[in-house]
Each structure stands twice: as structure tokens, then as C-alpha cells.
Amino acid sequence: MTDITPDKQTPRAESPLREAWGMFLRNHAAVAALVVLVLICFTAVLGPWLYPTDPFEMVWAPFSPPGDNGFLLGTDYLGRDLLAMIINGARVSLLIGLAAALVSIFIGVTVGALAGFYRGWVEEVLMRITEFFQVLPTLLFSMVLVALFGASLPMITFAIGVVSWTAVARITRAEFLRIRELEFVMASRASGVPNAKLMFGVILPNALPPIIVQSALMVGSAILFEAGLSFLGLTDPNVVSWGQIIGSNRQYILDASYTVTLPGLAIFITVLAISLVGDGLNDALNPKLRQR
């Protein structure tokens, strides 16, 4: 017999993560959206230093149209620089979007995991609670929360997160119900893995792909939700957000439509980019769609 060199004989196959990234790159719309999203995040983080105008300061006469008097996007009804407002607003909108999505993922994954893993009365109780939150009018409920406990950023984040976790909980539970019956879970039990580890160390990693996709889409809807709340005036008056710019300029929509259109466009582009990235993630992480 000849000796076989102990080197790697089989070609190195790709790790699942790398393979998913390859799938993501094949979706051109998603890649373009990701670039846009990175630019928006870049603006939100560095913008206030690159364009240091105070968004609350009255820098010119009201309703200076875009491009005139040295203001790229013009001024609003109080003569504030609209470009500075949109740049600063990006911070709050993205921050609230991400934080609210995190809150709802945390609640949703916990509830869904417990319900799907333990079954029985735990599942009954948790799913009835989930259904209760599902039938609640979400905007109304979060308005009540913000109105009652004050319009601070943490409270707004919490109010958005607390009304939007139900979808995550249902997806997580469905995945847990499917995966807990698979043989490798039984094999893990048979090697003495305790329940908490079984839930979050064995089953959850296998349930992640649809949860990740849902989470990406949720960031978008949280941004929309925040815009809706601040349009209605339920926002921290000391910070600028895109919804708030639209809300405060809404009486002048006929005289100076750009004061409403431009921040609206910012919301539109951001949410669209997030949705496209979410769609790309879905393609990349869902093995059933890989054959396309």
C-alpha cells in the first residue's frame, strides 16, 4: 500500500456562513440596498461632524427653497437647516429602529422558545398572551404607553418593541416545534445536555435563519412606527427625527412641500433598503430557495 499524505485530501467545503454570503451576493438588488444602508449608517454616525450645523438653530428666513441661499435642502417653517435636521434625524430614526427591533426580538424569541420547547400549559399560557398582543390595536396601544409614561427615547423604543414582538414569537415557536422533534436534539438529550442549553445552544442556532430575516424586516417597520408616532407629536421634543420633521411641517405642505417630501424620502429609501436586504437574507438563509 502506498502512503497517503496526511494533508487535507478532500477539497475544503465552504462553511454555511460563507455559502450564505455567496448566495447574498448573487442578489444584486440586495447588494445595492446594502451599500445604500451602509452609507445611511455612515451618515448617521459621522454626519454631525462632517456637517456641524445645529439642527435646532434658526439659520435663515423660513421656507428658503432647496439650493437657494447656500442651503442644499432649504429651510423649514422656523428657518432651520433641513439638511442638518435630516442628518441628525437619521441617528434617532436608525437608533430607535434597531433598539426597538432588539426589544421585540428579545421578547419574541424568549416567549417563542419557551412555548415551543416546553409545550403543554406553558405553551397554552404564552400563546394566549401572544394572541392578546396580536389583536391589540398596535398604534393605539403604543400611543397610550408613550402618553402615560412620557415621550423619552427609551420609552418610545419600549413602546414600539412591546407591540411588535408577536410575529417573532410565532416564528420562533414554529421553528422550535419542528426542530425539537429532530433526531439530533434527542441525541443531545442522550448526551446529558440540560434544558436551557438544549433550547439556546442546540435548537436556537438551527432556528436562526427565519428569525434573522424577520428581524431585518422589523427594523424597517420600527422606523416607520417611530415616524408615525412622532408625526402625531408623540416624540422627545429635544431630539430631531424624520417623523418629527414631517409632523411639525405638515401645516405648510401646500406652501413648501419639500419640507415634508425630503424627510419622507429619507424614510422611504431607508425602509426600502432594509426590506431589500431582508429579502436578500431570506434568499441566502433559506435552503429551499437555493435551487432557483
Next chain:
Amino acid sequence: MALLEVENLRIELSTRDGTAPVIDDLSFHLDAGETLSFVGESGCGKSMTALALMGLLPERIGRIASGAIRFDGEDLTKASPARLREIRGNDISMIFQEPMTSLNPVFTIGEQIAEVLRAHQGLSRQAAWDHAVELIDAVRIPNPKGRAGDYPFQMSGGQRQRAMIAMALACKPKILIADEPTTALDVTVQAQIFDLLRDLRAQTGTSIILITHDMGAVAEMAERMIVMYAGRKAELGPVAQIINHARHPYTQGLISCVPHLHDVLTEDRPELFEVPGIVPSLRDFGRDECLFASRCAHVTDQCRSARPPEKSFEGGQIADCWHAEAM
């Protein structure tokens, strides 16, 4: 004292028609370093016995109604869930039928083996990984260092079953339960896996409980065998003795079902033997009669009116049949 003693074990499953005893009054023992084989058709309670030993009966559906499972003198039916978790994977471990699905697809096999070592033996991350690589080498997967970083989907069925065996043997368990470990594999790979199990047993002194319906595997691997039928023991004893002279008509049927290869193939090929009929439904499992009566060629009125008693023969052979002496 035997390593494992099971006494009058009765396991009940709740079904829509009420509770059914899937294991009815089963007693056996397992010595250290011995291989004991469970044989029988599907649905005869082989896997249920294995799950009961591991404390993994399906929640809310299956329960141990009576009897004792004594492991090293400790009654596992009365042990706390925490104690059972300690025993599982450490003292008793198990490999499953489907190597394709019994490894976690999102972790590399090295990580999965190392995880068991860290959980049960408190090894550091690096030590556990090094030991995992040694184990992968021990189950004869070539290039263990490189393969430890592979995901299950990158391996063949035989290699996955080897990885499962490495994981099951990681903590040097006293008992390894192999639930049809080769059913899903090629014949050539089956032989390799059995070779591996035999060698590992010789090295580590682990007792093996082999669950199978492959008589050839039993003859090759085990010293003693238990033939199960409809949740009851049909026959128990040394493998060679039972294959030479089975005392239970069901065992005789199973043995004659093994097809033989003929070197000359003619038009009139020999008819394959079968045991006529099917296993009775769960509803009928607890009845006070011989449950094999409806399929038995030697049936008499006595068989239909009372459950057959255990009859002992020389050499430790036991058969539960009214007509065992006459067989």
C-alpha cells in the same frame, strides 16, 4: 453484581384507547464488558427499552409503571432528572439509527464532541478540542485534525456514524446503547462499523446493548441476546445456543427469515421464509395469553388462555413458550 439489572420493568404508553404496556414484565441483566443484543420486529419495544434506560421516554406519553432499573446498584427509575443528566453521556450513552440527522447541522463535529467533554469532564476549550481530535482518530476517520473542523453535511453516512460513536464514547461510558447503528448504512460500511465497535469495546471495556433486527449482526457482535415480541421477552440466552436450537417459535421464525446466498442461481429460486401475520396492535398488548399465538404454527388452546411462563434451560437459555420443551 451485574453492571445493569432490569427487574420486572413495565412501561406504559398512553394512547387514545387507554394505556398500553409497551414493555411488559421485562427482566434482564448486563455484565461489564459484555454485548447484549435485542432482536425483534419493529414495534416490539426494543427502542422503548433503550429510551427507558436513558430516562428519555416520550414526555407525557410514556412512563415507567413498575419495576426497577439498577445501574451500579442505583435505581434509575427513582433518580432525579439532574442525576439522570449526569449519567447520560457520561456513564450511559447512545448512538442512533440515522447518522444523517443525529448530528447538529450547524456545528462542526469537533465542536460537538468537545462540547460533551466540556460538559461532563470540565475540560478547558483547548484540551477538549485536542481530545476530540484524538477521538476522531480513534474511530478511524482519516486526517482527524482537518476533519474535526468539518460540518456533518460534509461527511458521508459512515463517517457521521463514526463521529456519533466518537461522541458517545467521549466520556468512556460504562454502557453504550446502539439503536440499529447500521440500518441506514451500506453493507460494506456496516461491517466496518461493527469492526470498530468490537475493537473499541476490547480497548475500553464498555458494555454494549445492540438493538437490531439483523440476525447476522447479532451473531457477529453479541454474546447473549434477547428476543422481544409485542413488548414481552420471547427468548433470552447465549447467541450461539439460541441460533443452534431456538426454543421459541418466534425466534425460529426470525432465524429462518435470514436469506441465504446461493452460488448457482436457477429459475426456481428458493422461496424466502416469512413469519406470517403482523405484530398485534398496542390495544392487545396486555392480554393474558400468548401474543404470538395468532402467528404460531404450534398453537394450542392453552396458548390462547394464559400467558406462557418462563421456562429455563441449561446454559441460561430462557424461553416464554408453553411448548418450549417440545421445540
